[in-house]
Amino acid sequence: MLAKIARALSDPIRLQILDILAKGRDASCVSSPHPQLPHAVCPYLDVQPKLENISTSKLSYHLKELREAGLVEECRLGKQVFYLVNHKTLEQLLETVKERYLPSSFPS
Structure with a gap:
């Protein structure tokens, strides 16, 4: 799971898309x-x-990558x-990141 999500998040365009989606609807x-x-x-x-x-096909590709990583949901x-x-x-x-890289033995 971690590698798939990290790969999806490694692209700046996908991060932009995720940022826009996280903000949700606006004016x-x-x-x-x-x-x-x-x-x-x-x-x-x-x-x-x-x-x-960004072309429609490129946007579709990036949305597919985010969807396959489980980072976004598509609703019709x-x-x-x-x-x-x-x-x-x-x-x-x-x-997962917390458990894997910040063991409880580390001070917070």
Whole structure:
């Protein structure tokens, strides 16, 4: 798990995408909000404009990498696609790093 997530986080574009998704919907979002997921954003209407000159295919590739690492969740509403940060995976990552690299014998 750790290596897969680390690889996904190693790309600056994926970090930017994750940052945008973590902030959720804001005033710049033009997509209709998902009724059950008010923080979810549409990658092509809300995320892509915030990334400089990224093609739709490149954005799709980076979203796939983040999804396969479990860092984001994809939710569909009809033909519209929304993305959210997977907080459970991030919590597990932090716990794994803490257990692996900050043993209890180390002072906090």
